Amino acid sequence: MTQALESHRARLAAGEIYNGLWMMSTSQELAKVGSAAGYDYVCLDMQHGFTRPTDVLRLTDAIRASGSALVTARVSANRFTEIGMLADAGVEAVIVPLVSNVAEAEAAVSALDYPSRGGDRSWGPTAELMHKAVQDTRDERPLLFVMIENKEGLANVEKICEVPGIDGVYVGPADLAFAVDALPGQPNDAHAEALVRIRTAADKAGIVPGIHCGDGTEAKVRKEQGFRFITSAGDIGAAGRAFREDLATARG
Template sequence: MTRDTSGTPAAFATALRAREQLVGYWSVLDSPVSTERVARLGYDYVALDAQHGLIEYAGLLASLTAIDTKGSTAVGLVRVDANDATPIGKALDAGAAGVIVPLIDNAGDAADAVASVRYPPLGRRSYGPMRSGLRIGPNPAEAHEQTVVLAMIETAEGLANVEEICATEGLDGVYVGPSDLRIAIGGATSTDPSVADRFEAALVTVREAAAAAGIAAGIHNADGASAARRLAEGYTFATVASDLTHLEQIAGRHLADARPSGGA
């Protein structure tokens, strides 16, 4: 069952680490006003995509601020563009309650991601919470309790090394990038049905490795029904994606309703 974290980073981190079921939404648009509305719907988190999305730093900052406004049920997460201390630190300083780090291939990569999120002596994050200090931390120990780090499993290497990745000290969870993972295991496209059996087996491998390590297991989904299915299978958090995709889908459906014959 989805729980309401009321937009509190500390409550979100506690629930995620306890492997409670959480549901989030994915945003790729630099549209703080629409992101603010989504954050009020009841989702536990809104993930802003700074890797493949259309959001530069100013938009990221504005959207994180919008997510934190009165009435929000969500916290803001950021999928950073690289496993590097600079973009990770900037996302956290802007107010992200956690980061999703892409292209994690092994335990060393995961340890680097954790180090970029934690202040010394646990890591190497530089201290400068320009905005985040208003609601996360600002003391390092408090920030560590309230901030999560998630490693993406989306490569063949990451899948092969998922057990050691999950065992990385300080890692809060893993997150499946299904499009890249499907291609990585041999799919010709991000939705190639010919590798469906291998893909489903890979998802079992990831969620079982996370469960064995006692950390959260998340996955990206195209729709709410798919998210519900993955949660029922044992994933602990699931994201519904995305604002751009849904805008196009809904606009297309309304056009079809208005012009059912397809004519002018």
């Protein structure tokens, strides 16, 4: 895991654009297909998707089996035990939702860092016991993205981005729209200004600006706006679109 993670860390630090696949389902087959397709990361969604702790190891194995995608997961909430569980399972990047202030950002960092790095993480070599000999991993930790998606988080985004240990921010555009009294998917000046503010804060702090998108067309727009960690497809949505298009073609 270390070599792969350090490669991703170096690529992101160098400014590369990452396009990702979002996994709502627990399909090992789709996880393999997505990784094989060449996505830079594949994210398991434990907040709004169907992934549960018992699914994590088999899904991360599926992602690694067919490609070199950054193995990513979004926790359901900013909880110490859940964040640590994903790190123990060998997840390489963790996305934490609804981070509203510096204290919450620091709590997420502390959940990933061992005491040797100033954190509170408890050592549990789950993935190592499954795959290889146990080693000293005190200096290892996944990448950490915190989500900016509510009014308080937006108001504190500059301070959140400066918290040591935060590797990037990840925007939830729909919830951010609600935060600025807009409707998801509808053009809105306040929403556009909020996106610029978040991306600017990330750039200034030297961390990675990320955002959630529904398809490649939207992802291309966000790339042009300066975002670099961009979900450009979801497994269920992409499969549904492909099914409908293929059926329409078949029916002529």
